[in-house]
Amino acid sequence: MTDETEKKSITSDGSKGNESRSPGQLAWRRFKRDRTGVISAIIVIFFFVIALAAPLIAKLYGKDPYTTYGLNTPGLLGDNGFPVKPNGGMSPDFWFGIDPQLGRDVFTFLLYAIRNSLLISIAITLFVVIFGVVIGVTAGYMGGKTDWFFGRVIDILLAFPQQLFFVAFTPVVVSLFVPDNENTPTWLVVICLVGLLTAFGWASIARLLRGQVLALREREFVEAAKVTGASPARIIFKELLPNLWTPILIQGTLTLPAMVTTEAGLAFLGVGLQDPTPDWGVMIGYAAKFYQDDITFLLFPGVAMVIFVLAFNLLGDSMRDALDPKTKR
Numbered sequence: 001m002t003d004e005t006e007k008k009s010i011t012s013d014g015s016k017g018n019e020s021r022s023p024g025q026l027a028w029r030r031f032k033r034d035r036t037g038v039i040s041a042i043i044v045i046f047f048f049v050i051a052l053a054a055p056l057i058a059k060l061y062g063k064d065p066y067t068t069y070g071l072n073t074p075g076l077l078g079d080n081g082f083p084v085k086p087n088g089g090m091s092p093d094f095w096f097g098i099d100p101q102l103g104r105d106v107f108t109f110l111l112y113a114i115r116n117s118l119l120i121s122i123a124i125t126l127f128v129v130i131f132g133v134v135i136g137v138t139a140g141y142m143g144g145k146t147d148w149f150f151g152r153v154i155d156i157l158l159a160f161p162q163q164l165f166f167v168a169f170t171p172v173v174v175s176l177f178v179p180d181n182e183n184t185p186t187w188l189v190v191i192c193l194v195g196l197l198t199a200f201g202w203a204s205i206a207r208l209l210r211g212q213v214l215a216l217r218e219r220e221f222v223e224a225a226k227v228t229g230a231s232p233a234r235i236i237f238k239e240l241l242p243n244l245w246t247p248i249l250i251q252g253t254l255t256l257p258a259m260v261t262t263e264a265g266l267a268f269l270g271v272g273l274q275d276p277t278p279d280w281g282v283m284i285g286y287a288a289k290f291y292q293d294d295i296t297f298l299l300f301p302g303v304a305m306v307i308f309v310l311a312f313n314l315l316g317d318s319m320r321d322a323l324d325p326k327t328k329r
Contacts, residue, residue, distance in 0.1 A: 030322040037318025043311035051118045054111040061095075063105040065112045065278045069094070070103010077103050088296030099297050100290045104276075110300055112278035114308075120190060121259040127198040128259075129252050132205025137236055137244070139206070140213025150206070157203035163265070166196055170271040186277050193263060193272055201259070205251045209244060216240055246323040253316035257309040264305065280305050 031037055050057065058064055070077040075084060081101040083089030088097030088106065096106035139150035173192050178184045216222060217240070225235050260280070266272035267281025268288075275282050280301055287298035 027322045031318060034318045034322065036314055037322070040311040040315040040318060043307065044315055047114060047308050047311075048118065050111060051115040054108075054115040057111055058108045061108060063094075063108045065104060065109040066276055068102045068104055070098050070101075073103075077101075082290070082294055088294050090296070096300050097296050099286065100294050106297060106300060109278050109283060110304065113280050113283045113301060114304065116273065116278055117260055117263060117280040120193060120263055121256055123194050124197045124201065124259045124263070125252060125256045127194065128201040128255055129205060129248065131198060131202035132251070133209060133241075133244075133248060135202065136206035136209030137213050137240060140210040141217055141232065141236060141240065143214075143217075147210070151210070154203045154207050154210075157200055158207070160200065162200045163262075165200070166262075166266055167269055167271050170196060170266070184274075186273065189273055193266065197259060197262060201255065205248075205255070208247055208251060212244055212247060213240055216243055250316060250320045250323065253312065253319055257312040257316075260305070260312075261309060 063069070070083070070089075076089060076098060077100075078084050083098050083100070083103070085091055085097075088099075089103075090097040094105055094107065096110065098104060099106055099109070135150055139147045170192055173196070174184050174188060177188055222235060222239050225239050230238070263272060264279070264281035264284065267274070267279045268285040269281075270285070273279040273282055275286055283301040284298065284305070287294075287301065291298045
């Protein structure tokens, strides 16, 4: 057998080829073989594309989410306030129909609802991951009183009834900046949402990374870095963080859909974004008033949210299996 033939036979089972590949390349190769993960990634990318392109799509479509077409154009809404045409008023002019009472275009309202919900959720997820990484790595590496203090804070936050706190405390925070007789600006509501959800969302990531760092700081490569006189900052950034990217990335992909549902739930309960600002929770909350007479208006935002959250959760599972195949069941 020649050297070339032997080389081909060795690489046919992938054992030799894998040795020359980086961990990232191996993870990408495993991910591409996961059909569920690839389909989920396509769906997630689709949602992000339409969210970013919502203004352009609405401009080409010729509608906006704020105009009350049903009130401005006779014949779209009946005397009872519901669309005259069947299926929620779906037509070539209104692809997803119009909403009851006001007659706003459901298609553009949904586009902007997805856009606003995803932008807010992404901001929350980024802050949650940043705070979780900083606090978790610091507590795990420093140990002692620092670890004890942050450990107790994490225990309190994880034991706290967060949803009840959000519902009760969000109006209190808003009232500190806006008098009772004035309307609350949308930007202030967004800042409060991002701040509160970040304050209570970082604890689970911090606890996970703290445990990872506690195990890594006793490894030989960390001890060798200490012996050579490396500073704590260098050890953290050069030795610890490169070994933590996998759990950080996995937790980020699992946090985003959780924040989407949480933000929508707060809007549904009336403590998040409010009508007429487009939002998944606002849309579902308004549609819930009319679902017995017009299920179409509730169907589009509800199905869209279920598809997105399910796809992102499946994507997170696929990424976890690709990055750490030992966890695959």
